[in-house]
Amino acid sequence: MIEPPSTAPGPWLVALAVLVILYRAVLAGLLEAFHALPSIQRRRMLEGVNLRNRLLARLLVDPHLLGLGISLLNQALLVVLLGLAWPLRTGVPGGAYALAVAALAYIWALDLALPTLVVASDPGVWMERLFPWYAPAHRLLAPLVAPLARVVQRQRADHDRSRVEEDEEVPEEAVTALLEEGEAEGILEEEDRELIRNVVEFGDTVVREVMTPRTLVQGIPLTATFKEAWGAFRASRHSRMPLYDGTIDTIVGVLILKDLMQVGRDTSVDLHALAKPPCFVPESKNILQLLREMQRNRQQLAVVVDEFGSVSGIVSLEDLLEEVFGEIHDEHEFQAEIVEVVPGEFLVSGQVHVDDLEERTGLVYERDGFDTLGGLIMARLGRIPVPQEVVEVEGARLIVQKMEGRRILQVLVQRQDR
Incomplete structure (x- = not known):
């Protein structure tokens, strides 16, 4: 009696399947490292001296070619592995159903879970370790994936170009993501992150917040003599001061100390003729737009007006720069201390900003129409306080120490909870 040929897979088939499984695990780890590699770290790898593999360096410049090549080989090996494992269905309980469950478990474990857990700690290092196992295959696959990579790259470039045309500004969320990425990689220091955040927030700030x-x-005053104007400059230590007619609500020009010095001690000087024309801007104007206008017109000072045309304050070029670089104090300038x-x-x-007070003391207040500690006190009282008046707020007692007219000088x- 002739026995039917055995359908059990030979040892060579099992060994080949094991090799394919191990190689696919390497490719899965390389693909995960490729996707997890931050763009900043990719640039550092290209600039670093430790990147010895020139082929990897070229592929990092063209990531579409690298990603498509790894994906194509990985999927092809999956088909080969399924073909090698198909004869096993007759030797296990459940047959094809058991084989399908085993395939899903394999894909989850070696294609998803294990590569993610292993390479997540340092994608760059693992990419350099695993890439030599893929490099020979890439030389064979390059003619197949290169045309597709060029098409993908061209479409991506067209998409990015259309997005730039629609919106020239980079979304704040994208900048925040880059900052977090740079912080995680140890590339950005605290001062660098703060500076970049200030630049991002700069475009959302209006004049009223910085004036x-x-x-x-x-x-x-317009009627001031040369001596009085000189004395005002000496007392204030400013290089520019508004010139007003009657009250500060009627600003007719901006007087520059340098111009005043050039006329000499002529008591009959016409301050109005000497002053520069004032630049008026609304409270709601974006400070980025104002900065560009002041640079273009070579102006150092602008007068801020409210919706009714009344003077709200003044804003200088220094005020705008301080929004990016922080407070700029002259050696003679009094700092609003805490x-x-x-x-x-x-x-x-009383002029300390509420945000600075919260940062120093840990007290938090809801802001509603005020920016300074003096504004907080007046908002809670509903009137102008008197010296030694006490105001109870969340977590603290505020005692007005000094007043100057209607201004709160010290609190x-x-x-x-002390």
Whole structure:
């Protein structure tokens, strides 16, 4: 009696299947490292001296060619593996159904879970380790994937170009993602991140948020003599001051100290003729637009007006630059201090911004129409305070120490939880 030929797979078939499984695991890890590699780290690898594989360096410049090549080989090997494993269906309980379940488990474990867990710690290092196993195959696959890679690259370039034409501004979310990526890679320091964030937020800020308010504006009356104007410049230590007719609401020009110095001590000088024409801007104007206009017109000072045309304050080129680089203090300039006299007790200028106070003291206040500590006190009272008046706010007592007319000069902040 002749026995039917055995359908059990031979040892060579099992060994070949194991080799394909192991090689696909290497490719899966390489593909995961390729997708997980941040763009910043990719540029660092290209610039670094440790990237010894020239083929990998060329493919990092053309990532579409690398990704398509790995994907094509990985999928082709999956088909080969399924063909090698098909005879096993007769030797296991459940047959084809068991083989399908085993294939799904294999794909989840070796194509998804294991590569992600292994290469996530350092995609760049794993890419350099695993790429030599793929390099010989890439030389064979390059003629197949290169045309497709060029098509994908061309479509991507057209898409990016159309997006730039539609919206020239980079979304803030994209910049934030790049900052987080740079922080994770250790490329950006804290100061660098803060500077870039200030630049991103710069375009969303309006003039009202950075101007010197009307109550703090120091000007020179139109009727002032040379001596009085010189004295005003010496007292304020400004290089430019608004020239007003009657009240500060009627600004007729901007007087520059350099121009005043050039006329000499002529007491009959006409300040109006000497002053530059004022530049008026609305409170709601974007400071990025204002910066461009001031650069184009070579202006250092602008007068801010509200919706009714009344003067709200002034804004200088220095005010705009401080939004990016932080406070710029001259050696003679008084800084709005927050001084901790005893633990939990602070002596604060009324002009200190509420954000700075929150950062220093840890107290948080809801802002509604004010920016400074003085504005907070007036908003809570609904009127102008008097010296030594106490205002109870969330987590603190605010005691008005000094006043100058209607301005709050100094406040004692006492934390309630000290």
